[in-house]
Amino acid sequence: MTRLAIALGGNALIRRGEPGSTEVQRRNLVAAARGLVTLVEGSRAEIVVTHGNGPQVGFRAIGAEMAASVVPAPPLDVLGAETQGQIGYLLANALDAAFLERGKHRDIAVVVTRTVVAQDDPAFQNPTKPVGPMYDEETAREHARTRGWNIAQDANGWRRVVPSPRPIRIVEARAIRTLVESGVLVVASGGGGVPVIECPEGHFEGSEAVIDKDLAAVVLARSVDADGLLLLSDVDAVYRRWGTPRQEAILRLSVEEALEGLALGAWPAGSMAPKVRACAEFIQGGGRFAAIGAMENAVAIVKGSSGTWFGGESVGLPRRAA
Amino acid sequence: MTRLAIALGGNALIRRGEPGSTEVQRRNLVAAARGLVTLVEGSRAEIVVTHGNGPQVGFRAIGAEMAASVVPAPPLDVLGAETQGQIGYLLANALDAAFLERGKHRDIAVVVTRTVVAQDDPAFQNPTKPVGPMYDEETAREHARTRGWNIAQDANGWRRVVPSPRPIRIVEARAIRTLVESGVLVVASGGGGVPVIECPEGHFEGSEAVIDKDLAAVVLARSVDADGLLLLSDVDAVYRRWGTPRQEAILRLSVEEALEGLALGAWPAGSMAPKVRACAEFIQGGGRFAAIGAMENAVAIVKGSSGTWFGGESVGLPRRAA
Numbered sequence: 103m104t105r106l107a108i109a110l111g112g113n114a115l116i117r118r119g120e121p122g123s124t125e126v127q128r129r130n131l132v133a134a135a136r137g138l139v140t141l142v143e144g145s146r147a148e149i150v151v152t153h154g155n156g157p158q159v160g161f162r163a164i165g166a167e168m169a170a171s172v173v174p175a176p177p178l179d180v181l182g183a184e185t186q187g188q189i190g191y192l193l194a195n196a197l198d199a200a201f202l203e204r205g206k207h208r209d210i211a212v213v214v215t216r217t218v219v220a221q222d223d224p225a226f227q228n229p230t231k232p233v234g235p236m237y238d239e240e241t242a243r244e245h246a247r248t249r250g251w252n253i254a255q256d257a258n259g260w261r262r263v264v265p266s267p268r269p270i271r272i273v274e275a276r277a278i279r280t281l282v283e284s285g286v287l288v289v290a291s292g293g294g295g296v297p298v299i300e301c302p303e304g305h306f307e308g309s310e311a312v313i314d315k316d317l318a319a320v321v322l323a324r325s326v327d328a329d330g331l332l333l334l335s336d337v338d339a340v341y342r343r344w345g346t347p348r349q350e351a352i353l354r355l356s357v358e359e360a361l362e363g364l365a366l367g368a369w370p371a372g373s374m375a376p377k378v379r380a381c382a383e384f385i386q387g388g389g390r391f392a393a394i395g396a397m398e399n400a401v402a403i404v405k406g407s408s409g410t411w412f413g414g415e416s417v418g419l420p421r422r423a424a
Numbered sequence: 425m426t427r428l429a430i431a432l433g434g435n436a437l438i439r440r441g442e443p444g445s446t447e448v449q450r451r452n453l454v455a456a457a458r459g460l461v462t463l464v465e466g467s468r469a470e471i472v473v474t475h476g477n478g479p480q481v482g483f484r485a486i487g488a489e490m491a492a493s494v495v496p497a498p499p500l501d502v503l504g505a506e507t508q509g510q511i512g513y514l515l516a517n518a519l520d521a522a523f524l525e526r527g528k529h530r531d532i533a534v535v536v537t538r539t540v541v542a543q544d545d546p547a548f549q550n551p552t553k554p555v556g557p558m559y560d561e562e563t564a565r566e567h568a569r570t571r572g573w574n575i576a577q578d579a580n581g582w583r584r585v586v587p588s589p590r591p592i593r594i595v596e597a598r599a600i601r602t603l604v605e606s607g608v609l610v611v612a613s614g615g616g617g618v619p620v621i622e623c624p625e626g627h628f629e630g631s632e633a634v635i636d637k638d639l640a641a642v643v644l645a646r647s648v649d650a651d652g653l654l655l656l657s658d659v660d661a662v663y664r665r666w667g668t669p670r671q672e673a674i675l676r677l678s679v680e681e682a683l684e685g686l687a688l689g690a691w692p693a694g695s696m697a698p699k700v701r702a703c704a705e706f707i708q709g710g711g712r713f714a715a716i717g718a719m720e721n722a723v724a725i726v727k728g729s730s731g732t733w734f735g736g737e738s739v740g741l742p743r744r745a746a
Binding site for chain 1: 443445483499514517595602
């Protein structure tokens with residue numbers, strides 16, 4: 103049976119500009135879950151699902167700062183774990199309902215996941231990922247002084263920036279694999295997993311960092327021996343000449359073309375570049391195929407008629423009887 | 425092999441009066457995790473662990489209200505799911521470290537758990553569990569009017585009160601059991617699990633309620649066919665004549681004595697009574713033994729030399745070689 107690892111963009115669950123309310127997430131998750139269920143039912147693929155948490159952990163960090171005078175703000179690793187509970191729970195409810203609409207049932211389990219990163223990852227020397235509230239310069243500098251934060255200015259103001267180290271392995275890999283092999287639809291590595299450093303003594307310590315969820319999805323896919331990796335978001339394909347009048351969706355990318363484009367800076371560093379890198383790395387590591395596309399096109403992507411493909415043939419999702 | 429379901433009190437992770445900081449939880453979890461690992465290593469028992477979330481969800485609800493002008497406050501089911509991520513993650517790190525101190529390793533997995541409750545549970549007509557911030561009467565009445573909350577006054581002020589329906593079954597039961605049987609130490613049903621109602625169409629909807637974690641622990645114990653149920657908190661035993669000069673720890677309670685005491689109101693409704701009820705129900709449902717005691721006495725409780733026992737003999741934890 104084909105096994106797919108599927109990553110859902112956090113921005114597809116709370117879209118840009120939407121408020122961080124539970125109602126918004128519930129509504130967006132209905133569509134996402136229906137897409138996933140159509141994929142599972144049509145392809146008979148086993149799937150393991152992961153998801154981003156960018157907007158969610160951002161809202162959580164803003165809320166934690168606002169309440170900090172009464173409830174101490176948790177560190178970023180703990181906020182990440184909280185969003186895994188939050189999004190995973192809502193996604194599980196949405197998946198149950200979507201299977202039921204088709205008269206089906208699948209066991210679903212959300213596993214709170216820790217992702218190991220290296221203490222000597224160069225990202226720790228160069229924090230670049232903005233998280234949490236926007237500050238004026240004075241407040242930002244005060245947080246830098248009193249809390250040891252790294253801060254940086256962008257177009258709209260000052261924010262905390264944290265490292266984004268490379269994911270190495272998943273602490274819960276064996277448990278996740280056991281569940282997948284027994285037929286459970288697993289949701290794992292939410293937000294890329296909570297980043298933990300393996301200490302010289304062998305135990306894990308949470309790290310105030312964020313992990314790119316698409317690179318983490320590669321590690322998850324390998325942990326369960328997935329054939330394919332699907333990175334689904336609110337963007338329908340990888341483009342050449344993106345943002346120019348001559349922009350054009352790319353239907354198929356070889357690993358060589360992908361690596362060349364990455365070296366040339368062909369795609370934005372914060373969004374499409376890590377997705378392209380993730381797909382290339384998955385294929386290089388022995389994965390059969392990978393694809394990037396829009397969440398609502400999930401079925402067409404697996405058929406090979408939407409999104410950008412890396413590696414082998416499409417799964418050849420059988421057409422449903424009319 | 426003996427299989428134990430162990431419930432840790434949320435108040436043992438953040439003690440009364442302690443701030444709701446991550447540092448406090450980390451510190452308290454070191455002791456809890458060492459106790460659990462001593463138990464596992466000494467008894468060779470398989471364990472599945474659950475935990476309360478009273479203080480944690482309380483702090484989370486207070487923080488969510490303080491930030492509500494910018495980040496919409498999530499409903500109580502979502503807050504419960506968040507605390508499962510938070511506490512489960514910190515507990516997993518603490519357990520890893522405690523095993524490592526003894527040169528051991530165990531796979532640990534935290535499963536975000538949903539607990540089914542009945543839509544017609546009488547608790548929904550009579551909400552009694554206070555959650556979240558304390559209000560003055562005027563503000564409380566406004567929340568009641570505008571948000572449909574039930575409110576109640578206690579010694580210190582007005583608070584929202586929510587139902588505490590009986591747990592019926594765990595949605596993730598098969599996944600949890602699969603993990604336990606493959607040797608994974610599972611943390612599940614945190615905070616009693618997120619309460620969900622099974623709708624007539626068969627899907628689940630979150631419920632703004634809280635589930636007693638000790639009664640939920642009985643459901644968890646049954647789901648994994650546990651031999652024993654240990655309810656560990658900051659209280660060292662069940663007492664007779666509690667709070668009087670003649671108070672006395674009870675070493676052993678039969679199911680009949682427990683039910684009689686419950687009928688007579690011998691124990692406080694919010695704390696010891698549900699624990700005694702949980703143990704009695706576990707034995708009535710075919711469980712071999714149950715016990716109530718202090719977290720730091722976990723090993724002595726299993727030996728039968730601390731806490732209050734229900735049902736059969738102690739596990740007879742072998743003494744460690746000197």
